[in-house]
Amino acid sequence: xxxxxxxxxxxxxxxxxxxxxxxxxxxxxxxxxxxxxxxxxxxxxxxxxxxxxxxxxxxxxxxxxxxxxxxxxxxxxxxxxxxxxxxxxxxxxxxxxxxxxxxxxxxxxxxxxxxxxxxxxxxxxxxxxxxxxxxxxxxxxxxxxxxxxxxxxxxxxxxxxxxxxxxxxxxxxxxxxxxxxxxxxxxxxxxxxxxxxxxxxxxxxxxxxxxxxxxxxxxxxxxxxxxxxxxxxxxxxxxxxxxxxxxxxxxxxxxxxxxxxxxxxxxxxxxxxxxxxxxxxxxxxxxxxxxxxxxxxxx
Amino acid sequence: xxxxxxxxxxxxxxxxxxxxxxxxxxxxxxxxxxxxxxxxxxxxxxxxxxxxxxxxxxxxxxxxxxxxxxxxxxxxxxxxxxxxxxxxxxxxxxxxxxxxxxxxxxxxxxxxxxxxxxxxxxxxxxxxxxxxxxxxxxxxxxxxxxxxxxxxxxxxxxxxxxxxxxxxxxxxxxxxxxxxxxxxxxxxxxxxxxxxxxxxxxxxxxxxxxxxxxxxxxxxxxxxxxxxxxxxxxxxxxxxxxxxxxxxxxxxxxx
Numbered sequence: 095x096x097x098x099x100x101x102x103x104x105x106x107x108x109x110x111x112x113x114x115x116x117x118x119x120x121x122x123x124x125x126x127x128x129x130x131x132x133x134x135x136x137x138x139x140x141x142x143x144x145x146x147x148x149x150x151x152x153x154x155x156x157x158x159x160x161x162x163x164x165x166x167x168x169x170x171x172x173x174x175x176x177x178x179x180x181x182x183x184x185x186x187x188x189x190x191x192x193x194x195x196x197x198x199x200x201x202x203x204x205x206x207x208x209x210x211x212x213x214x215x216x217x218x219x220x221x222x223x224x225x226x227x228x229x230x231x232x233x234x235x236x237x238x239x240x241x242x243x244x245x246x247x248x249x250x251x252x253x254x255x256x257x258x259x260x261x262x263x264x265x266x267x268x269x270x271x272x273x274x275x276x277x278x279x280x281x282x283x284x285x286x287x288x289x290x291x292x293x294x295x296x297x298x299x300x301x302x303x304x305x306x307x308x309x310x311x312x313x314x315x316x317x318x319x320x321x322x323x324x325x326x327x328x329x330x331x332x333x334x335x336x337x338x339x340x341x342x343x344x345x346x347x348x349x350x351x352x353x354x355x356x357x358x359x360x361x362x363x364x365x366x367x368x369x370x371x372x373x374x375x376x377x378x379x380x381x382x383x384x385x386x387x388x389x390x391x392x393x
Numbered sequence: 394x395x396x397x398x399x400x401x402x403x404x405x406x407x408x409x410x411x412x413x414x415x416x417x418x419x420x421x422x423x424x425x426x427x428x429x430x431x432x433x434x435x436x437x438x439x440x441x442x443x444x445x446x447x448x449x450x451x452x453x454x455x456x457x458x459x460x461x462x463x464x465x466x467x468x469x470x471x472x473x474x475x476x477x478x479x480x481x482x483x484x485x486x487x488x489x490x491x492x493x494x495x496x497x498x499x500x501x502x503x504x505x506x507x508x509x510x511x512x513x514x515x516x517x518x519x520x521x522x523x524x525x526x527x528x529x530x531x532x533x534x535x536x537x538x539x540x541x542x543x544x545x546x547x548x549x550x551x552x553x554x555x556x557x558x559x560x561x562x563x564x565x566x567x568x569x570x571x572x573x574x575x576x577x578x579x580x581x582x583x584x585x586x587x588x589x590x591x592x593x594x595x596x597x598x599x600x601x602x603x604x605x606x607x608x609x610x611x612x613x614x615x616x617x618x619x620x621x622x623x624x625x626x627x628x629x630x631x632x633x634x635x636x637x638x639x640x641x642x643x644x645x646x647x648x
Contacts, residue, residue, distance in 0.1 A: 293478040385530040
């Protein structure tokens with residue numbers, strides 16, 4: 095690469111953005127049944143500090159402008175608190191935030207696990223029994239026209255005011271992208287590989303476990319990444335629909351009392367949940383699919 | 394009782410195959426017939442689009458002919474076949490190391506088979522110059538190394554019949570020459586019956602006991618050219634000129 099013999103490839107490799115580095119692809123692509131770019135999910139090199147420099151500068155600039163603007167124009171704290179105020183609230187009431195963050199994390203993780211488990215199981219069932227796919231896949235797609243938050247109140251009625259309805263909400267959010275990603279991965283095994291296994295006398299069971307499943311892993315991990323990011327979104331939506339604890343509950347009650355700094359502090363607690371879960375999935379992916387990290391530079 | 398050597402290893406009679414096209418079906422093979430005896434090394438030469446790969450697929454039992462029949466050691470190809478098939482693409486599994494890729498065939502039979510074949514696997518890796526890459530991922534190998542690994546995997550299937558579809562297509566001349574000699578030796582040692590698809594007349598003359606010229610499309614056997622075992626240079630050049638002339642005549646203009 096350093097020789098400059100491959101200008102196009104080299105330039106392209108340098109221009110890979112953060113989202114591509116962790117292999118995160120939008121849910122729109124999944125819903126449309128577009129192929130999940132397995133090649134893009136190659137989290138090989140560790141991020142150089144330079145990749146973080148510019149975004150960090152932008153964040154610092156925004157915070158400085160925000161702080162200066164609030165002070166300069168005397169914006170009341172119940173409209174827009176200064177960043178420093180948010181930090182102060184967060185530090186002073188850290189125990190409250192920690193407790194509610196813990197609850198939302200537990201809901202997100204349990205919901206993600208449930209949604210991932212059900213999604214992978216359904217994908218495998220639909221793959222192995224085509225009548226099941228014919229019966230359920232259109233319904234699955236159609237169900238995505240119902241906004242997830244619209245069913246949140248129902249889930250509260252069915253699963254109660256506490257932990258259960260939030261887990262269900264996170265699971266419902268995660269379920270669809272996970273199912274589609276896993277099914278897509280299972281279906282896109284190169285038919286030439288299947289022929290190879292057949293000439294080697296492989297049984298159907300061997301073709302599934304030793305060929306289709308490992309071949310589907312990159313796609314499954316794309317689904318897992320979406321699940322990691324969206325699980326906490328689902329949990330908070332569930333909390334908004336009715337709850338006595340969690341960051342979503344904290345936001346609503348603080349908002350109602352015009353304690354806007356607390357709302358911001360809750361958002362600050364919420365953001366890392368998805369990022370940490372995403373990080374865990376990326377680490378897991380590196381362990382489970384080590385071959386995805388190797389590339390050969392010279393032909 | 395029939396002498397085993399007189400039973401053809403591969404026998405193809407009246408084979409026809411066509412694929413659905415835009416308007417009507419496009420014939421790929423028409424009335425193809427030949428037989429290969431045990432231990433023969435037969436090269437299949439012919440213009441592109443002559444249905445050579447289709448013919449291998451039919452012999453491997455991956456596709457069914459429209460007409461005619463294929464017999465491998467007197468039986469129809471099917472489950473528990475006697476054939477190891479190396480396709481044009483190397484088809485190495487990216488999630489397995491080179492070592493785990495080449496042992497795929499024995500592994501699919503049983504864990505014990507896999508253990509039994511490790512010594513042979515190590516020997517073949519050394520013979521094809523890949524012993525340092527046993528633990529490498531396929532993505533770390535060059536095109537030539539990948540094809541060598543695929544060839545070793547094919548050999549380790551322990552099948553009496555090898556179908557090789559341009560196994561050396563993507564190689565430079567030097568590597569190609571070395572691998573051809575390796576292949577010839579290994580196949581002789583292991584008493585394999587081989588059907589090789591190639592575009593390279595020299596390769597066919599070097600390796601095979603017989604060359605089958607396939608014309609088309611639709612493909613049909615135009616001529617069978619026996620290659621004497623110890624070929625002197627003058628004979629080799631004469632045969633080469635003959636085969637090239639026939640190939641030129643068989644290749645349609647603009648192909």
